[in-house]
Amino acid sequence: EGGEMGRKEPETVFERGLQSIPLSMDLWIHYISFLQSTLDPGDPESVQKIRGVFEAAVAAAGMDFRSDRLWELYVEWERAQGELRAVTALFDRLLSMPTQLYSHHWERFKEHVLHNPPRDILTPEELLWLRSKLAAEPLPKEPEPGAAEEQIRELVISMRQQIHAQNEAEVGKRWNFEEGIKRPYFHVKPLERAQLRNWRDYLDYELAAGSHERIIVLFERCVIACALYEEFWVKYTRYLERHTVAGARSVFQRACGYHLPRKPNIHLLWAAFEEKQGESPETAPNRPETHPETPKTPQNTPKAPQNVPKCSQNTPEALLREAAASTPAPPLASFYAVKLARQVLKVQKNLIKARKVLVEALDRDPENARLYANLLEMECGADVRQNEGNAMSCFERALRSGLPDEAKVVFSQRRVEFLEDFGSSIHSLLTAYDEHQKFLKQRAARKRPPENG
Structure with missing residues (x-):
């Protein structure tokens, strides 16, 4: 009807x-x-x-x-x-x-x-x-x-x-x-080591055999059964990079957008891949087109995921910002923030922008010692005569935070050393030294065993 x-x-x-x-x-x-x-x-x-x-x-x-x-x-x-x-x-x-x-x-x-x-x-x-x-x-005789x-x-x-x-x-x-493929379908349950080894060996065999079409089909079968295993996506993208940029980009989008949104390594590899292409934001495509050398299967021409924010620019900064913004877990978001801040500082030479990335990350994740350490490294790496105030603000923020005592002692010691080498006020150095002794005494008191054993 x-x-x-x-x-x-x-x-x-x-x-x-x-x-x-x-x-x-x-x-x-x-x-x-x-x-x-x-x-x-x-x-x-x-x-x-x-x-x-x-x-x-x-x-x-x-x-x-x-x-x-x-x-x-x-x-x-x-x-x-x-x-x-x-x-x-x-x-x-x-x-x-x-x-x-x-x-x-x-x-x-x-x-x-x-x-x-x-x-x-x-x-x-x-x-x-x-x-x-x-x-x-x-003929030996007349045919019948x-x-x-x-x-x-x-x-x-x-x-x-x-x-x-x-x-x-x-x-x-x-x-x-x-015969070694016991689970050709996807399941969240981890695969046995023998299964993973069989997929590795099978892929290596087809790669050595050299048929592009068969290699693509086997990779596609593999990333169904092994969708949660980063190594196979990485192996797939490395193969495609030698054949088709569009195909490699398509696989990166599927891996990072659908299956491995919280795996940092594949996102960083994608950022490195896009940077290697040397594309400007105007010419970088938002989604892949089919390459003549790649079989015209829908995997190689996927539509952008509806529930994943589209990246308007396939640049390292844009990809890292998207990864950090779409990751709810603070530790992983902070990981991306550190990578982004380093990219902004080292490539764009923009200390103010890099500082903002880490300060915003600290607002979300105030007890992450790695964020404080990276912010301090940036502040101390700048001109200390002009940047002493920012470096001291970083020390103060770390020492007022909920970091463990061990981490605070390290930051307190580094503050004393910084003021000894670069400080503009002897009063600030003496104050920092006195506070450092307090931190040491507090840590010792907490570690002291009970008197009655």
Whole structure:
């Protein structure tokens, strides 16, 4: 009910789902089944629509070792359309594809050849070439009626036999790796060490084999099962950096925006990647475009996450600010603040701006000794004749805070040393010295054991 308008909404949902999980065989099969049940089978446009979805499915997921159900569904659909030549063409693609049921496909192909007339399953060009090849071979005796067709069938199968043998060898190389994948889906429960090692070894094997398309598909499978493991995202981005900037940026966006928002290392690598590109804010894209060398799968052309703030500029400062702003946990936000302050100070040479970053971070996280230490390092690194007041303010703030006694003693000692070396007032030095002795006595009193043991 509702016709085309009633079909559009679920179709849109399917397409959005396949953008997010294009390696899901179940989702592709359900989508195709939905189209078959809602489109008019007698309409040529419906046939073209379904064939187009099948092609999109095998382009996105057909290289998955466990994609056999999808290929079989495509073959049977073309057979139901009466397109036997299209079935042959599909088998020609599938017979060179290392998949779990490779042997089953080979047997089905031979049945297809033996149970159908050659003129129905072969293109006119291939049929003509096979007949000319047979005519060129001397026959021992006059052929019987129908013998030519049998010879053509035998030749068709023998020509594919070598392809099947090579594919069988490729399957054999991957079989143990595939057997080692016990959990191909995502789960928050940690993976066993053997599983992680198997993914590392499998990726290294495909990287050494050198097929870009197979490498991409395996990485995509890996980051589903290992979505919470930073090392695999890093390995993926490092591979893509050598091939496509847009593809690498896409993976960084997925890793940092969806799966690892609180992992600092991957965010810093993204910032370094963008800095290396040397792009200005005007030319840096907000989201990736598909690169010609990268398979046109939805993972490589994702839409910006709706629940993650978009970064208007892919610059190191902007990325670090976004990471700090979108991280609720104070320790991690403070980590990003330190990195941002250093970037602003060292690259932009802006002490005032860097100081503001750390002071704002201290307002949110007032008991973080690392923030005080970094602020003090910045203040003491400036011209001490002009910056003595700011350095002293930093000392005072640390000593008035809720830091542990041990940390306060360290800051108090550094204050005395700073005034000894750079202080402009002997009165300030003597006052700091007296307060330092008080800190030492307070710490000793707290550490003193009870008199009664």
